[in-house]
Amino acid sequence: MTKVLSPRSAAKRAAILDAAQVCFCEQGYAATSMDMVAASAGVSKATIYAHFASKDDLFGAIICRRCDDQAEGLGGLVLAAKGDGRTALAAIARALMDLFLAPEVMALYRVVVAESPRHPDLARIYYEQGPWRGKQRVAEVLAALDRQGQLVVPDPWQATDLFVNMLRGEVFHRALLGLEPAERPTAETTIAESVRVMLAAYGPHP
Template identity: 35%
Template structure:
């Protein structure tokens, strides 16, 4: 009787469609972020995850669609760091805004998010709908989460915010200032934890009190 040796490659167990789709997305994300769109091929994804081209085409339709799905998936993963607005509504206004702002800053300064920004900017003119998908699943959802938090504080009388969505956009815009642009452009390193905290607290104080004389 032949006994398989320890060096015999183990057969890949049969995966469910959902598991295979998830593995394809994980492999594609790693390759796209590391090598860029042009240097990542469907064959490279298959080599990493196993399976066939037909599996990728059946799940995603092609390289552009796989890339768009990766952008959406990474945007959603990043936003998992932001707790639902009502989970922080019991805190005072400043504490809840500092907490939210720090979550946003960690996302903005994360290496994967920075790589994703660069990829979206470089490919959005070529792939229809890519920029819109990124905005809706990333920055757009962050803005809505903050708007809900501001509405909660407005209902309690702690804030006077006639237009929560606009105020949320302004708040996040202050966080995403020149430092974020400089990081995306590669002219400076991402802010460390201490610098992020300082920046967030400055933004919260300006947001709540403005810059006029006290």
């Protein structure tokens, strides 16, 4: 059962999470201490421990909150299923590309990848609450488009995996590594080409 917090307690918890996310993303997991988070959040260390049992628990809460925000942001994808196949795929691709390239998403992703050998449970939480939930949402939209006859998608999960990985290509990896964007492909050309390939593979044919 989820504990109901008072407005003041909820505000302190949010401030701790905000401060901790900045510390983890800027300093890395190992270099971030609870003292550092307390100073950044403007609370005592005892207050942090009143909300989070350990640094692992705090980091896990940040992951869950970030992933909840991502899932909420992808919620609009369900509405995309009401359009034609091309319009829906373009809307999905744009939403996913914006999500993949968001600085705060990339920063947390880098920390999770760096810490995954030492903290596999946190990596699992991140994957299940973030990428897996997002792909599940996209698969639901593709299945709806299949039912409407806008697309022909025998295996929505496989189609989603292909779609997502086309979008997480050159543009994503250069941004992830902090490299300058290439002249081509761009985010826009990646979106357009991914939609074209999806329509070629899953568009209805006479």
